[in-house]
Each structure stands twice: as structure tokens, then as C-alpha cells.
Amino acid sequence: MALPDWFILQSPPNLDIDVKQWKNFAWNRVKLLEQLPQGRSRVVRDHFPPTDDDSLNQIYNDYRLGAYLLRLVAATNRRLEAWLIETEGDLFEYLYSDRTTVNQKWDIFKSLFGSENVMNYEEFKYKMDEKQNEYLADLYHQFHSARGRVTSDFLTCVHFTQVPWMVSNRRGYLRKGWVVSNEISFRGSLKKAFEHKLQEEVVKAQDLLGVNESIDQAVQEIEQNLAKHTQIRSQFSSAEFEGRDLQSHPEIFPPCMIHLFSEFEKTGRLIHAHRLQIGFFLKKIGMTVDDQLHYWFEKSVDNLNVTYEEFLRTSGYQIRHLYGLEGGKKDYAVPKCSTIATSYFCPFVHLAPAILFKFLSNNYLTRYKSLTPPENRLERIVSQSGSNPTAACTEYFPIIFKKSLYRKIVHPLQWARYASKFEGLIVEQRESDSSISEEVETNQ
Ligand code: SF4
Incomplete structure (x- = not known):
């Protein structure tokens, strides 16, 4: 096969190397993955300069070695696993479209x-x-x-x-x-297949742990240092939301979640994928498993004539599963916007223009009861929604909160985090100050 050198899911390069050097390769990979949201083309160019000579292949090989060690690290920590799979998926998507010949694509x-x-x-x-x-x-x-x-x-x-x-x-x-x-x-399906394969590789990597003391030590050091990294914590951890009772503040929910939440409150029904989406979200904003079990039991019309014990054995199992308490015991993350767009529900993708307009206006009126919604701005958002849902969502945020964001919304928890801060429901942690300082008040 003519797989490109950047492709990490192929036989590992020579692993007969100094562990210290291997650790450095892993850190270089972490830097690349962490910088990715700042602009994929620039970051990839910085790490993989477009040269024609063999030096680029050597760079790719070193990065592949780093990626291999990171899989061992992810095998020890579910949160890091979720972060690694999502960010490696993004990098794969970019390199596939930018650095891959037709023959390599076939392979x-x-x-x-x-x-x-x-x-x-x-x-x-x-x-x-x-x-x-x-x-x-x-x-x-x-x-x-x-x-x-x-x-x-x-x-x-x-x-x-x-x-x-x-x-x-x-x-x-x-x-x-x-x-x-x-x-x-x-391409969307290819990216999903890549993420799925990477997850399998992470599971396989568990077999390599406990075999070599110096490798185990390197894995442990990287894991501890990574857990302190701001971006991984702020994007994919719920620590900042813990104990805040945010589930009773739907005003901080992003449009996708508020739409599903309201629909469920009104009808008592949601299809499975939508129940999962809101379930992951409620978990990550701090709802306990017991509270979520009671919530679904009491509100779902499917539970009429069902005892709580019966419910626990059926739907309750699924809810415990999404908390990592059943089955594969995986602490599932909230999917990011691009995954939601293809597999779950995003109003900017899945609602017809007229219905989307009405939903955005009503959502505005829930907050600013007597004010007229800014129709021109909403129409502009609706017109760009299908082709660029995250841009539409980012443009909608200042209409609701009267504050601009200089960062694009790419994850529902990002919206919830910014909204909670503006509503005074959470205080930003020190490590996250740099990201929040990029937001400014505007005169809307
Ligand atoms: S763009 Fe993301 S956060 Fe916004 S509504 Fe869609 S999925 Fe939710």
C-alpha cells in the first residue's frame, strides 16, 4: 500500500529508540494537536514544512512515533482518549485533503x-x-x-x-x-472510520503497558502533565461545571440543546440519538446520574404505567451507560459541533429555514420579552446556516448575550462555558483566563 507517511494508523516506525527521545516526539505531537484549533493550515505548515526532500518524511516518522506513545497514554485515561480521538480526527481530515495524492487516498x-x-x-x-x-x-x-x-x-x-x-x-x-x-x-464517513480505528488501537495499546518500566514511567509523566493542560480540560472536561446546578439554567444551553430540551419538556418524547445528545450534555454540565435518572423517568411519556424499578432495568441502563457505569465503562464526551452536524441534531443544519428563523426569534423573545428580534441579522444567520453552521451559531451568540466572541463555537460546551460566565454562574479558572480575555463587550 502507498499510505502517506503522515498517516498514523500503519505499522509503527522503528520503536527501538531512546525513551527520552520518544517522549519528546510525543510532546511535539501534543503541541501540534493543541495548536490545531488556532488555524489548521498554518499550524500544519509550521510543523510539517512543505519540502520535497526526505527531511519531511523523517519529520512525519518522528511525529508518528509520538502519536504511538500518545495512544499508550490515552489507554490509561478516558478523558485524554476522548480528546486524542477528536483532535487526531481533525488532523487526519486536514492532512487527507491537503497532503494526499489520489493513489494514497485510494489506499x-x-x-x-x-x-x-x-x-x-x-x-x-x-x-x-x-x-x-x-x-x-x-x-x-x-x-x-x-x-x-x-x-x-x-x-x-x-x-x-x-x-x-x-x-x-x-x-x-x-x-x-x-x-x-x-x-x-x-470524507465525513472516512473521518469517522479513522476515529473508530484509532479507538481500537488505543484499546490494543493497553497490552503494551506494564511490560517495560521506563515506558510506563514516560506514559505516567505525560498523562500527568497533559491532564494539567488548559485546552484539554476546558474543551472536554466538566470539572468547571461541577456543583453549579447548571441544568436548571437552560438560558446557558446552546441552540441545539435548548431545542431538544424544550421539545422533550413539551412532548415527553425524543428519538434515541437526541436523548443521547442531551444526556451527554446534562452529564457534562454537572447533572448527577441519579438526578438524570429521575428526570427521564418523570418526564418521559413512555414511562406511564412503568415503575421506577422497571425503568432502571431498561432506559435506566442506557443512562447509567452514558455515565460510564455500564457496558464498556467509557466516560463519553459531548460530541463536538461537526459530529453533531452529521450524527445528532444541530438546528443550523437540520431545521428548514423558516422553522429555524422562528426558533431563533422565539429563543430571543424568551430572554428579551418585549424587544423585537433583530430580523435582518437573524435572516443573515439563517441564510448561511446550512453551509456553515458553526459560523451561524457564533454569530447568533452575541444576539442573545450582547457580547461578541473572537473564537468560533466548535463545541456545545464552549457556548455553555461562555454563557455561564456572562450570566455570572461560573467564575473562570486561572488557566482559562487567556481564552476568555479574547471576548469583548460590544454595543449591540
Ligand atoms: S453549532 Fe454546535 S453549539 Fe451551535 S447549535 Fe450547532 S451543534 Fe450546537
Whole structure:
């Protein structure tokens, strides 16, 4: 396979190295991952200068070694695991689109989906006896004659089991158990497959712990230092929300969560994925498992005529699961906005424009009862929402809180954190001061 050197899910480079040097490689990788939200193209360019010579391959190899050690660290700490998988997923997404040739892309498809689950267009036509399929021929023609088509894009076919989201959202042409589409439209599923594989690698990495004392010591040191890092704590930990009773302050909920919360309060029903989304969020803003069990038991219409004991055995199990108290005992994080956009519910993605407008106006009126909502600004937000939901959300924040953010909203907990601070519900911790000082009051 012609996998690119930056791709971390391949056989590890030579591990016969000095542990101290290995630790340095891991720290360089941490720096890269931590800086990523500041601008992926600049950060990647700083760490991986675009050169044609072998030195870049050496740099990639060293970073891959660092990534390998970080997997051992993640195997010891669930929170770090969640952070690592999400940020490595983002880096993968960028390097795949920016530093990968067409041949390498094919090999990444095969590596992540399995070679038996990937075919090129011609192969599909012959192997599946689709030579006479006019729709397929039309698809080929349209793809090759599309104006503004990205030249490195190509048609590909992936078995439906690998891309469930594309199947349920009817992305691509479904034929004989395969999804046929252009390479670009598979990128979201490819990223998910990467994150899934990385998670499996983290689990496997547990076997390497307890074998070599100096490696164990290096892992422990990195784990302790990483846990102190601001960005990891502020993005993915709930420590700052603990004991604040924020679940009774829906005014600090981001639009996605307030929409689901209100719908559940009104109807007593939510589909499974939406229950999970709000459940993760309530957990991370400090709701205890007992409070959440009682909340769902009392409010859900499905629990009429069900005793609390029966509820604990059925839905209660799922709630305990999301607290890491059942099953794989994983302390699940709240998904970030890009994951929510593809797999859960974001109003800026999933509501039709007229309904979104109404929802944003009503949400404004809940707070500023007698004031007229700023219709022009809301219309502008609605018009850009589908193509750039996080930008729309970031633009909506100052309308609600009369304060601007200089950081884009990329995670629901970020909205909750800024909102709680502006509402005086939490006091920023010292380590986070730098991020908050970037927000300024505006005269809206
Ligand atoms: S952009 Fe993110 S925080 Fe905002 S509504 Fe959508 S998912 Fe929620």
C-alpha cells in the first residue's frame, strides 16, 4: 500500500529508540494537536514544512512515533482518549485533503473501510454486471462534465455497511448494497472510520503497558502533565461545571440543546440519538446520574404505567451507560459541533429555514420579552446556516448575550462555558483566563 507517511494508523516506525527521545516526539505531537484549533493550515505548515526532500518524511516518522506513545497514554485515561480521538480526527481530515495524492487516498479508503469494501467505478461496473446501467453511465458523465469539479476528485464505490450515515441520508447512488459517489462526499464517513480505528488501537495499546518500566514511567509523566493542560480540560472536561446546578439554567444551553430540551419538556418524547445528545450534555454540565435518572423517568411519556424499578432495568441502563457505569465503562464526551452536524441534531443544519428563523426569534423573545428580534441579522444567520453552521451559531451568540466572541463555537460546551460566565454562574479558572480575555463587550 502507498499510505502517506503522515498517516498514523500503519505499522509503527522503528520503536527501538531512546525513551527520552520518544517522549519528546510525543510532546511535539501534543503541541501540534493543541495548536490545531488556532488555524489548521498554518499550524500544519509550521510543523510539517512543505519540502520535497526526505527531511519531511523523517519529520512525519518522528511525529508518528509520538502519536504511538500518545495512544499508550490515552489507554490509561478516558478523558485524554476522548480528546486524542477528536483532535487526531481533525488532523487526519486536514492532512487527507491537503497532503494526499489520489493513489494514497485510494489506499486510505482500503485501509479504513477494508479492501473488500472498496471498488473503483470501472471495477464496480464489471464485477457487479452493471455495464448496461444507464443511470450509472449518466452519473459518470455528469461527474466528468461538472463545472468547477475538483481535479483530484474521483468516483468511488463503498459497501453500504461502512457508510451508514450516507445510506440513511441518501448521499450517493445506492446499488446492490454499494454506495456510488464522488470521493469528496465520503470524507465525513472516512473521518469517522479513522476515529473508530484509532479507538481500537488505543484499546490494543493497553497490552503494551506494564511490560517495560521506563515506558510506563514516560506514559505516567505525560498523562500527568497533559491532564494539567488548559485546552484539554476546558474543551472536554466538566470539572468547571461541577456543583453549579447548571441544568436548571437552560438560558446557558446552546441552540441545539435548548431545542431538544424544550421539545422533550413539551412532548415527553425524543428519538434515541437526541436523548443521547442531551444526556451527554446534562452529564457534562454537572447533572448527577441519579438526578438524570429521575428526570427521564418523570418526564418521559413512555414511562406511564412503568415503575421506577422497571425503568432502571431498561432506559435506566442506557443512562447509567452514558455515565460510564455500564457496558464498556467509557466516560463519553459531548460530541463536538461537526459530529453533531452529521450524527445528532444541530438546528443550523437540520431545521428548514423558516422553522429555524422562528426558533431563533422565539429563543430571543424568551430572554428579551418585549424587544423585537433583530430580523435582518437573524435572516443573515439563517441564510448561511446550512453551509456553515458553526459560523451561524457564533454569530447568533452575541444576539442573545450582547457580547461578541473572537473564537468560533466548535463545541456545545464552549457556548455553555461562555454563557455561564456572562450570566455570572461560573467564575473562570486561572488557566482559562487567556481564552476568555479574547471576548469583548460590544454595543449591540
Ligand atoms: S453549532 Fe454546535 S453549539 Fe451551535 S447549535 Fe450547532 S451543534 Fe450546537
